[in-house]
Amino acid sequence: MIEAFGRIRARLGAQGPRLIAITQRVFLVVALVVIAIYLLRNAGALRPLLSARTAFAIAAAAVLLALLHPLIGIAMFQLQRFFGISIDLAASLDIYMRRIPARYIPGGVWHSVARYADMKFDAGVGGDRLRKLFLAETALVATSGLVAxxxxxxxxxxxxxxxxxxxxxxxxxxxxxVVALLLARRGAWRRIVAASLLMVLVWSGGAATFVLVASPLLDSGPSACPASAISATYLVAAVQGYLAIFAPQGWGVAEASFALLNTCTAPGPAIVGGFLLYRLSAIVGDVLGYASWVAVARRFLFRRGIQTRAD
Structure with missing residues (x-):
């Protein structure tokens, strides 16, 4: 997939930068259409959940989720350095943030594929390193989630x-x-520790945002759940959803795990509603994170003369 993406880019020739910019804008429109279709399909389930309180919770959660993206990007940068990939932090973050819309292409792997294509064809990173990086990133997210x-x-x-x-x-x-640290090269273990701690923080941040949007539905009534129980149950359920590779983004698995394992006997509709609000917050957070990077952070880096591409 990376090679196919690269061949398309290679054929663009001298018009490459301009055509790529146009393609990225078109792609963003397509991604937004996909998001809109998702929201329309779930409008019936979402409409009863929306209120002044939940609208505020969604907005606050979206901001928090948008702020988690740079942390993920820095964690991935640590892994890149572990494998000897000499892309600077600004360039690595730029690649990660600019490719956020690819998360909404069906298949669930296109954000990674687009990032790796940038690394391969803009920074000359070899395919063997990229394959190792893919396995390491997947293991990092899963392992840090288990720890969290x-x-x-x-x-x-x-x-x-x-x-x-x-x-x-x-x-x-x-x-x-522990096994990963024992197998790591001498002196390189710090990269793994830094990446792991960042991802544990990201998983924990996701739990905090879930509490923010789901608590209006789960913390009232005879089976009210305290925030601590909601957060702890979400972490276990969300990790199980991530590990279920047959379920895109854990859809269905996380909700079922939460329903079966929660200690508050929260009603099914409240649980499903909480996850719907959380996923809606995640979509808004992705759009906010991407737009903020392109409109503000990336322009600031350019003005400061910092390279946002690898040499």
């Missing part, structure tokens, strides 16, 4: 299934992380 599953362990009843899953997932993540 134990963040809210103390908030869970010790005799509940969710407590067991939380502990097992955390133990599995820590075990994998």
């Amino acid at each position: 599953s134990g963040v809210g362990l103390a908030a869970l009843p010790a005799d509940s299934p969710i407590f067991v899953f939380s502990g097992l997932q955390m133990a599995g993540g820590v075990a994998v992380a």
Whole structure:
């Protein structure tokens, strides 16, 4: 896929920069249309959930989720340096942020594919390194998610299934992380630790935003859930959704896991509603993060004379 993307770019010839800019604008429009279709299809389920309180929660969660994107980009930069890829931080962040709209191309891998194509054809990174980087990024997200599953362990009843899953997932993540550190090159382990801590923070930030949008639905009524329990249950369920490779972005799996494992016996519609609001916040956050980078951050980097492309 990377080679095919690159061949298209190579044929653009001298008109490449201009045509690529036009293509990116067209692609953004297409991505926004896909997002709009998604919202229209779920309008019936979303409409009853929208209120002044949930609208504020969605806006606040979108800002927080947008701020998580640079953290993910920095974590990926740490892995790039681990594999000896000499792209500077500004260029690495630029590649990551500019390719956010590719997340909405069906298939779930196109954001990574677009990033790797940029690295290969703009920075000359070899295909072997990119394949290793892909495996490392996938393992990083999964392992850090497993470790983050134990963040809210103390908030869970010790005799509940969710407590067991939380502990097992955390133990599995820590075990994998320790093995990775033992196998790392001498002096390079700091890159893995830095990337892992950043991704644990990202997973935890996702849990915090889920609490922000879902608590209006889950913290009231006879089966009210405290924020700590919502956060801890979300982490376990979201990681299980990520590990279910057959479910794009964990759709269905995360919701089912949350419904089966939550200790508050929250009603199904409230759980589904909470996840719908969270996914809506994620879409707004992606748009906000991408637009902010292109309109503000990237222009600032150019004015400061910082290269946003690898040499």
